[in-house]
Amino acid sequence: MNALIVSPLLIPLATLVATLLVRRDPRAVVAISLAGALALTAAGLVLVGLAAQGQILASQAGGWAAPYGVTLVVDRLSAAMVAITGIVGSATIVFAMARDEDPARCRDFHPLVHGLLVGVCGAFITGDVFNLYVWFEVLLVGSFALLVLGGGRRRLSGTVVYVVLNLVATMMFLLAAGMLYGASGSLNMALLAQAFAAGEVPATAHAAVVLMLTAFSIKAALFPVFGWLPASYHVAWTPISALFAGLLTKVGVYALIRIVTLFWPDAGIAHDVLLWVACATMLIGVLGAAAQVEVRRILSFHIVSQVGYMILGLALATPLALAGAVFYLIHHIVVKANLFFIGGIAARLTGSERLAAMGGLYAHAPWLAILFAIPALSLAGIPPLSGFWAKFVLVKASLDASAWIAAAVALVTGIFTLLSMSKIWNEAFLKPHPAGGISARSAAGLRPALWAVSALAAMTVAIGLGAGPVMDYAVAAADQLAAPQAYIQAVVAAGGR
Amino acid sequence: MEILVSLTIGALVAIGIWMMLDRGLLRVVLGVVVLGNGVNLAVFSAGRLDGRAAAFVTEAGAPALAANPLPQALVLTAIVIGFALFVFALAVLKRSWELHGRVETDLVTAVAEEPASDLPPQGDKA
Numbered sequence: 001m002n003a004l005i006v007s008p009l010l011i012p013l014a015t016l017v018a019t020l021l022v023r024r025d026p027r028a029v030v031a032i033s034l035a036g037a038l039a040l041t042a043a044g045l046v047l048v049g050l051a052a053q054g055q056i057l058a059s060q061a062g063g064w065a066a067p068y069g070v071t072l073v074v075d076r077l078s079a080a081m082v083a084i085t086g087i088v089g090s091a092t093i094v095f096a097m098a099r100d101e102d103p104a105r106c107r108d109f110h111p112l113v114h115g116l117l118v119g120v121c122g123a124f125i126t127g128d129v130f131n132l133y134v135w136f137e138v139l140l141v142g143s144f145a146l147l148v149l150g151g152g153r154r155r156l157s158g159t160v161v162y163v164v165l166n167l168v169a170t171m172m173f174l175l176a177a178g179m180l181y182g183a184s185g186s187l188n189m190a191l192l193a194q195a196f197a198a199g200e201v202p203a204t205a206h207a208a209v210v211l212m213l214t215a216f217s218i219k220a221a222l223f224p225v226f227g228w229l230p231a232s233y234h235v236a237w238t239p240i241s242a243l244f245a246g247l248l249t250k251v252g253v254y255a256l257i258r259i260v261t262l263f264w265p266d267a268g269i270a271h272d273v274l275l276w277v278a279c280a281t282m283l284i285g286v287l288g289a290a291a292q293v294e295v296r297r298i299l300s301f302h303i304v305s306q307v308g309y310m311i312l313g314l315a316l317a318t319p320l321a322l323a324g325a326v327f328y329l330i331h332h333i334v335v336k337a338n339l340f341f342i343g344g345i346a347a348r349l350t351g352s353e354r355l356a357a358m359g360g361l362y363a364h365a366p367w368l369a370i371l372f373a374i375p376a377l378s379l380a381g382i383p384p385l386s387g388f389w390a391k392f393v394l395v396k397a398s399l400d401a402s403a404w405i406a407a408a409v410a411l412v413t414g415i416f417t418l419l420s421m422s423k424i425w426n427e428a429f430l431k432p433h434p435a436g437g438i439s440a441r442s443a444a445g446l447r448p449a450l451w452a453v454s455a456l457a458a459m460t461v462a463i464g465l466g467a468g469p470v471m472d473y474a475v476a477a478a479d480q481l482a483a484p485q486a487y488i489q490a491v492v493a494a495g496g497r
Numbered sequence: 498m499e500i501l502v503s504l505t506i507g508a509l510v511a512i513g514i515w516m517m518l519d520r521g522l523l524r525v526v527l528g529v530v531v532l533g534n535g536v537n538l539a540v541f542s543a544g545r546l547d548g549r550a551a552a553f554v555t556e557a558g559a560p561a562l563a564a565n566p567l568p569q570a571l572v573l574t575a576i577v578i579g580f581a582l583f584v585f586a587l588a589v590l591k592r593s594w595e596l597h598g599r600v601e602t603d604l605v606t607a608v609a610e611e612p613a614s615d616l617p618p619q620g621d622k623a
Contacts, residue, residue, distance in 0.1 A: 130571055137578045144585055156593045157608035160522060160600075163586050167529050168517075174575055175536045178568065182543030187567075231609055294613055352615045 004050075005059045005072050007043040008082045008121035011036055012089075016114040023107050030097060033110035037090040040117065044083030051079035052473060056480070056490035058127065066188055071127035071491055073190070076477035077326060081124040081254055084330055087459070088246040088337050089117050095341055095452040096239040099445025100348075104150030104237035112149065113243065116142030123251050127491055129177050129187045129212075132255065136173065136219070140166055143248060146240045147232065158235030165228035169218035172211055179208035190491035193262040193484050209263055213270070216259070219252030222311060223280040226304045230288065233303070234296035238344025241296060245303055246337030250329055253310050257325065260314055261481040267317045274315035279409040281308030286416040295343040295353045295428065298420060299336070302379065305413055306332050312406055313394055321397035322478035324390060327471060331386040331463055335375040338456040342372045345449055346428050349442050351435070355424065360433030365443070367450075369429050374457040376425070378464065380418035386463035389471060502542050509535030522593075522600040526586045533579045537572050544568035 015036025022028040050057060051074060060069030074082070096109060119139025126132050144166075148159040181187050183205035184195055195201050214225075221229040229249065233241050264270055285305025292298045310332070313325025345368060346361055347353035362369045378385035381392075391414055398407035463470050480486060513532025516524045548564025594600050597608070 130574075134574065134578075137582075141578075141581065141585070144582075148589060151592070153596050153608050154611065154613075156589060156596065157605040159589050160586075160593060160605045161609055163582075163589065164517075164522075164525060164529060167582060167586070168532075171529075171533055171536045175539055178536075178540030178543040178571065181540075181568065181571075231606065234613075235609060347613075347616060353613045354615075357615060 002059045004043070004046065005057050005074055005125065008040060008047070008085075008125055009118060011040045011043055012114040012117040012121065015039075016111045016118065019107075019110045019114065023111075026107055029107055029110050030093070033114065034090065034093050034097075036114060037086060037093050037117070040121070041083065041086030041090055044079065044086040047074050047079035048076075048083050048473075050074075051076045052476070054476070056486055058490040058494035060494050066191060066492055066494070067186055070131050071188055071190065071494070072125050073127035073487065073491060074125050075480050075487060075490075076473065077254070077257070077481060078124045080326070080330055080473065080477065081250075082121050084333050085117060085120050085124070085247060087456075088243060088333055089113065091337065091341070091452040091456055092239045092243045094455075095242070095344075095449045098447065098449035100237075102150055102237045103152075104240065106149070109146075109149060109240075112142050112146050116146060116243070116247075118142075120247050120251055124254060127189050129180060129189060129192070131187075133170070133173055133177050136170060136251070136255075139248070139251065140170060143244060147236050147244070149240065150237055155235045158232040161228055162232035165218065169215045172218075173215035176208045176212035176215060179211065180205055183208060188491070189258070189262055190488040194488050196263045197265070197484075209259065210270075212259060213256060216252045216255045217277070219249065220256060220307055220311070221249050221252070221281075221304050222277050222307060223284050223304075226281070226285070229304060230292075230297060230300040233300045234294065238340065238347075242337045242340035242344070245299065245340045246333045249303055249307055250310075250333055253307055253329065256311065257314050257322075257481065261322070262484050262487070265317075265482065265484055271315050271317050274311055275403065275406060278308045278311035278315050279406055281305065281311065282409055282413040283308075286413050286420065289420045290416065290423075293355050295347060295355065295358075295424060296340065298424060299339050299343060302339075302417065302420065303336060305417065306336065306379070308413070309391070309394055309410065312410065313397065316397050316401050316403060316406070317482075318397055318401055319475070319478050319482045320393060320400065322481050323471070323475040324393035324397050326477045326481075327393060327474040328390040330470065330474070331378070331390045331460070334456050334459050334463070335378050335387065338375040338453060338460065339372075339379065341449065341453050341456070342368065342375070343424075345446065345453065346372070348446070349438055350428065350433060351438075351442070355427035357434060358428040359431040360438055362429040363432075364438045369425075371450075371453050371457050372425070372429065374460055376421040377418075378460050380421055381414045382418070384464045384467075386460050386467070388464065389467040393471070498546050499542070502538065502546060506535050506539045506542070509538065520601050520603070522590055522602060522605065525602065526583070526590060529586070530579070530583050533575075533583075537575055537579070540575065541568050541572045 018032045019029045057074040059072045062069050119135050122135030184201045218225045282305050285301050289298045289301035310325045310328050313321045350358040378387040381387045395407050395410050513528045516528025544565030549562045550560040552563040552566045
């Protein structure tokens with residue numbers, strides 16, 4: 001059982017080491033890297049299978065009981081996040097197998113991706129506040145190196161912005177962790193949740209949580225601290241920016257959900273503030289996208305806007321709203337990574353990612369147009385695709401909670417998202433190519449990229465058509481989040497040897 | 498002791514933030530380091546400052562005035578990570594300086610947001 005809980009950490013870590021050992025043989029690196037990512041997906045799905053039965057897996061590192069050992073916990077939300085991390089990681093590695101002359105397509109790419117995955121999975125399964133800080137640093141180190149991989153003026157400049165702002169956020173988190181320890185004498189999330197519920201913590205602990213949530217808001221790119229994201233994500237190599245777009249802000253969202261549901265389970269001032277922040281994030285993000293003229297920069301602003309929906313679910317704090325947030329997380333990671341992939345293929349075929357210089361894709365590559373339409377319409381929330389159910393549940397939860405403004409903002413944002421997607425459609429797909437034609441040879445060696453994109457598009461359709469089971473799982477995950485006693489019990493019972 | 502440490506933390510954070518508001522990116526990065534040290538000291542002070550004995554727990558129990566080892570371990574971790582990230586930031590700055598001849602915040606933002614360059618038609622070499 002313990003081996004299974006640590007597998008999301010051990011698999012990418014072992015893959016990282018293995019890819020370094022065989023680094024002289026590029027084919028072996030890719031083979032091991034892909035095998036590692038698929039194994040992570042398998043481990044994630046096994047965890048989902050166990051978590052779906054309602055049990056919360058907990059383990060204490062080194063066999064030391066709760067306050068001393070570092071706790072790892074897998075509940076329904078964590079298991080789903082690990083599985084989706086494996087899926088997006090695998091898709092990224094398959095996509096990166098396509099022929100590309102970008103200097104980032106080198107042997108350093110694979111170990112760094114797995115380093116990033118270790119940090120992401122660690123953040124999803126840890127049950128200790130300081131340990132969460134360490135996993136954030138692990139994923140940050142990986143993301144710094146990946147963002148700048150390949151070099152060049154634009155990439156270096158984007159990396160500087162990304163590095164400085166993320167360092168500041170991480171430092172706020174470290175300070176908050178220290179303050180929380182000083183105020184409560186514990187860093188274990190379950191024990192802290194117990195102390196918060198019993199009202200045994202001084203006011204400084206609540207102040208520390210506010211600081212911590214601010215740090216996570218920067219990581220999750222919430223209004224008004226999202227500026228770093230659209231300033232940096234578009235500079236990286238396509239598979240890297242797709243991986244970031246899918247996973248990284250969602251680690252911040254996960255941390256927000258985990259901390260708020262554990263420490264402040266009852267709706268309060270924090271939830272009111274989060275509700276306004278969520279509305280502002282949805283609206284400002286989508287309006288920011290309207291002003292952009294490059295594919296990946298438009299999509300970057302949409303990440304901000306979509307994160308607002310998840311925070312809306314967290315802020316409403318009803319079981320249905322939390323279920324909507326969990327469903328939105330699962331659906332969004334797949335869709336967003338896929339749109340970045342497709343944007344990369346479109347830029348490759350037309351020779352530019354500036355909309356003005358793109359065009360003719362519908363005539364030249366109708367298959368790509370269909371593949372774009374699926375995630376784009378899903379992002380905007382058109383039935384029966386996955387995004388419709390995610391938005392439907394969140395809007396219904398807003399109406400149930402009489403949060404009329406939030407419901408209106410969510411619907412208006414959906415319309416603007418559709419407008420933004422049709423802008424990309426008109427400019428890149430329908431309009432004739434300004435330079436007269438697309439070189440047929442640009443498509444050479446693209447097959448692996450199309451496999452990755454098709455697989456993710458199929459997943460979007462499957463989540464949409466088979467929304468029932470996924471929604472059942474999300475509702476059950478939300479029940480666990482809304483009633484943290486089971487989580488606390490599992491950690492306390494996990495004890496030492 | 499507490500007052501002295503609090504004042505030091507406050508001064509370090511103030512200096513760090515003031516430096517981070519500078520246009521020159523080298524000062525920004527150094528400001529991050531100063532701020533980081535302020536934060537490290539704050540975390541360290543979270544676990545009592547009056548510890549005088551090593552925290553070896555014997556059968557008789559913990560010694561009186563034992564130092565709290567946990568914040569020390571936390572700060573040690575944070576220092577190591579912070580140093581590695583500082584080195585990375587300096588390497589990125591050095592390379593930017595080689596490319597541009599200067600590193601300023603507005604230049605970096607402008608370069609990162611300049612229009613994407615066109616991709617050469619790929620696969621022609623094959």
